[in-house]
Each structure stands twice: as C-alpha cells, then as structure tokens.
C-alpha cells in the first residue's frame with residue numbers, strides 16, 4: 001500500500017498568495033513521501049534483522065504519527081480552500097451546534113482565533129465529539145501532540161510559520177488567522193459535520 005499525494009483545486013485567495021499555497025503544497029508532498037518512506041524503512045529493517053535494528057525500528061514507529069498527521073492534517077487544511085470562500089450556513093446544523101456552545105458566529109470566531117494565537121507551532125482544530133455530543137476547539141502541537149482520540153475533524157487551521165511566512169511576519173499571525181477564516185469554505189466543514 002502506497003499513499004498518494006492528493007490534488008486540490010484552490011482558487012485565488014484573499015490575503016493568502018498563490019506563492020504561499022505553492023510553497024506549502026510542496027511541504028505537504030514531503031509528508032506524503034516520508035509516510036511511505038518510513039513504512040518502507042521499517043519493513044526493510046524488520047526483514048533484515050528485527051533484533052539488531054530494534055531501537056531504530058522503535059524510533060521510526062514513534063516518528064510515524066508526526067509524518068502521517070503531517071500528511072493528513074494538510075489534506076484537511078487545503079480541502080477547506082476548495083470551491084472558494086463560503087460563509088457558514090446560519091441555519092445549518094454546524095452553525096446551530098456552534099451557536100449553542102459559543103454564542104454567535106463572532107464569538108466562535110473570537111474563540112477559534114484565541115486558540116490559534118497559542119504560542120508555538122501546530123494546529124487549531126474544530127472537532128466534534130460524537131460521544132459527548134459537543135464541539136471542541138483545541139490546539140495540536142507539531143502535527144500529533146495532544147490529538148483528541150477518535151474525534152472527527154471539522155476544520156483545521158495550520159499554525160506552523162511555514163503556513164503564512166511568504167505573506168506575513170511572525171508578529172502578523174493574527175492577520176493570517178483572519179485571512180484563513182475569510183477564505184474558508186464552510187460548506188466543506190458542514191459536510192464533515194453531517195458525516
């Protein structure tokens with residue numbers, strides 16, 4: 001089994017340049033490559049000598065969630081730009097669920113932004129907890145640290161500096177968050193939520 005790089009149809013965005021997207025897609029391709037490479041390397045070392053390479057194999061396994069989530073999180077991210085910006089459907093199930101917990105749209109955006117402003121590199125994610133029947137906005141360190149077990153992802157915002165440094169300085173992170181949210185196609189999130 002071999003993971004394939006996904007393609008995304010991303011229109012021209014406001015506040016996020018095509019150069020920024022181009023650079024970022026190349027980074028994404030690197031994660032797909034390394035997911036495949038890691039799996040191949042583990043297999044090769046196991047076939048050669050499981051005992052002798054035990055420490056190396058263990059380290060490669062530890063590395064897997066970094067590369068795998070690096071691949072998958074970017075797929076969630078780039079998908080949100082497909083089809084161009086679409087505001088949340090106010091009468092849709094997702095908007096109503098968010099309103100119940102966070103108040104109106106502006107209050108949700110303010111909360112999502114404040115999580116996005118967390119120090120460090122990682123992701124800000126809107127999850128849905130199907131067991132608790134509640135949404136959560138949470139910070140994910142790197143690509144895999146602090147993930148909430150089994151919670152489907154409704155929206156993922158990349159907060160690594162590579163996601164915005166073609167267009168913004170590190171101190172302008174808040175402007176990138178605004179641009180990300182303004183370019184989000186909320187129909188994609190609504191579909192994820194319905195699923």
Ligand SMILES: [Fe+2]
Nearest residue numbers: 158160162163
């Ligand atoms: Fe990224």
